[in-house]
Amino acid sequence: MKIIRTTHSMATWSERLRREGVTIGFVPTMGALHGGHRSLIQAARLRCDALVVSIFVNPTQFSPTEDLAAYPSPIAHDRALCREEGVDVCFEPTAQAMYPGGFQTVVTVPVLARRWEGEARPHHFAGVATVVTKLFGMVRPHLTVFGQKDYQQAALVRQLVNDLNLGGAIQVRPTVRERDGLAMSSRNVYLSADERRIAPLLSQALRAGRQMIEGGMSDVAAIERSMRQTIEQSPTMYVEYLAVCAPDSLEPLSLVTDRAVLLGAVRIGSVRLIDNLLVKMPGRKSRATR
Ligand code: PAF
Numbered sequence: 001m002k003i004i005r006t007t008h009s010m011a012t013w014s015e016r017l018r019r020e021g022v023t024i025g026f027v028p029t030m031g032a033l034h035g036g037h038r039s040l041i042q043a044a045r046l047r048c049d050a051l052v053v054s055i056f057v058n059p060t061q062f063s064p065t066e067d068l069a070a071y072p073s074p075i076a077h078d079r080a081l082c083r084e085e086g087v088d089v090c091f092e093p094t095a096q097a098m099y100p101g102g103f104q105t106v107v108t109v110p111v112l113a114r115r116w117e118g119e120a121r122p123h124h125f126a127g128v129a130t131v132v133t134k135l136f137g138m139v140r141p142h143l144t145v146f147g148q149k150d151y152q153q154a155a156l157v158r159q160l161v162n163d164l165n166l167g168g169a170i171q172v173r174p175t176v177r178e179r180d181g182l183a184m185s186s187r188n189v190y191l192s193a194d195e196r197r198i199a200p201l202l203s204q205a206l207r208a209g210r211q212m213i214e215g216g217m218s219d220v221a222a223i224e225r226s227m228r229q230t231i232e233q234s235p236t237m238y239v240e241y242l243a244v245c246a247p248d249s250l251e252p253l254s255l256v257t258d259r260a261v262l263l264g265a266v267r268i269g270s271v272r273l274i275d276n277l278l279v280k281m282p283g284r285k286s287r288a289t290r
Contacts, residue, residue: 001079001082001083001087001088001089001090002088002089002090003079003089003090003092004089004090004091004092005091005092005093005094005097006093006097007093007097007098007138010052010089010091010093010138010139011137011138011140013089014052014138014139014140015140017049017050018140022049022050023047023048023049023050023142023143024048024049024050024051024052024139024140024141024142024143025044025045025047025048025050025051025052025141025142025143025144025145026044026051026052026053026054026135026136026139026141026143026144026145026168027040027041027044027051027052027053027054027144027145028053028054028056028131028132028135028144028146029053029054029055029056029078030055030056030057030058030071030186031055031056031057031072031073031074031075031078031186032071032072032073032074032078032186032189033055033077033078033081033082033186034176034184034185034186034188035176035184036147036149036175036176036183036184036185037053037081037147038081038085038176039147039173039174039176040145040146040147040173041053041081041082041085041087041145042085043145043171043173044143044144044145044171045085045086045087047143047171048141048142048143050088050089051086051087051088051089052087052088052089052090052091052139052141053082053087053089053090053091054090054091054092054093054135054139055075055078055090055091055092056091056092056093056098056131056135057071057073058098058127058128058131059095059099059127060099060123060126060127060130060131061123061124061125061127061128061131062124062127063121063122063123063124066121067187067190071186072186072189075092078090091135091138091139098131098134105130106126106130107126107129107130107133107160107164108125108126108129109125109129109156109159109160109163111249112125112152112155112156112159112249112250113125113126113129113152113156115250115251115252116152116241116243116250116263116265117152117153117265117274118152119241120240120241120265120272125152125153125156128153128156128157129156129157129160132157132160133160133164133166136161136166136168140167140168141168142168142169143168143169143170143171144157144168144169144170144171145170145171145172145173146170146171146172146173147172147173147175147176148172148173148174148175148276148278149175149176149183149184149185149274149275149276150274151250151261151263151276152250152263154170154172155248155250157170158170175275175276177203178200180200181200181203181204181207182196182199182200182202182203182273183202183203183273183274183275185273187271187272187273188273190270190271191268191269191271192269194236195236195268195269195271198234198236198237198268199268199273201230201231201233201234201237201266202231202237202264202266202273202275203275203277204230205227205228205230205231205242205264206227206242206262206264206275206276206277207277208226208227208230209223209224209226209227209242209244209262209277209279210262210277210279212226213244213256213260213279213280213281214279214280214281214282216281216282217256218255218256218257218281219255220244220252220253220254220255220256221254223244223256223262224242224243224244227242227262227264228242231266234268236268236269237266237267237268238266238267238268239264239265239266240265240266240267240272241263241264241265242262242263242264243262243263243264244256244260244261244262245260245261245262245263246259246260246261247259247260247261247278250263256279256281257281258280258281259278259279259280259281260278260279260280260281261276261277261278261279262276262277262278262279263276264276
């Protein structure tokens with residue numbers, strides 16, 4: 001496995017492979033790789049000749065009050081996982097290489113970034129959209145794989161790729177979960193033993209919402225109330241949002257008539273957890289069969 005640290009070498013490597021007709025798969029990450037990342041890497045590995053994983057803790061998507069300095073960076077572990085999964089290139093640029101003095105361009109996707117994570121973390125998505133655009137420019141992937149865990153991020157990247165004609169396909173893979181339902185995340189290591197025990201309540205709340213919709217309940221206020229009640233079983237977990245939204249626009253629904261995405265964010269102590277589930281209202285009987 002090759003480790004590339006400069007933006008120029010990354011672009012040159014991709015340019016050469018593209019000229020040779022090699023298809024490039026890409027999984028952008030901030031490191032601290034876990035089972036969720038492994039599934040993204042495996043999905044990309046299956047569909048492409050060459051595979052690039054970027055490991056870059058992107059400072060511009062953290063706010064000054066967030067955990068940039070404390071963000072886990074187990075680089076030896078990350079490289080070993082990449083080697084195991086047959087990754088060809090680990091791209092590990094420095095912050096200085098990505099954002100040299102004088103850097104000023106910012107990419108925004110204003111409508112999709114407005115709600116939910118965007119409300120809680122106002123600069124987050126501009127940081128994500130900008131770094132992803134830069135990475136695409138260097139890696140020039142034929143296919144990039146993202147996780148459904150960051151649902152709003154995946155929706156925003158799809159929009160970005162369409163709007164800016166960045167080329168290459170985007171695939172979104174299902175969230176990988178621990179046995180008790182907790183979505184895998186690099187931030188789970190911040191949870192104390194007590195917090196870890198109650199963390200699965202978020203996925204339980206979303207599952208309760210999904211079950212109601214699958215049972216034919218369309219009233220969003222009732223669904224949201226029930227999801228909230230699940231979280232309120234713990235006095236130390238706080239809801240930031242629990243919402244039933246349109247799966248593409250992420251606008252809140254008042255009535256579920258077809259597909260929806262249930263989005264949730266909670267806080268336990270100083271840790272913020274997000275999760276989501278896609279759901280479909282069971283088909284209504286047509287007049288002919290009623
Ligand atoms: O999902 C992540 O890990 C990051 O937001 C990404 C897409 C690598 C951009 O820094």
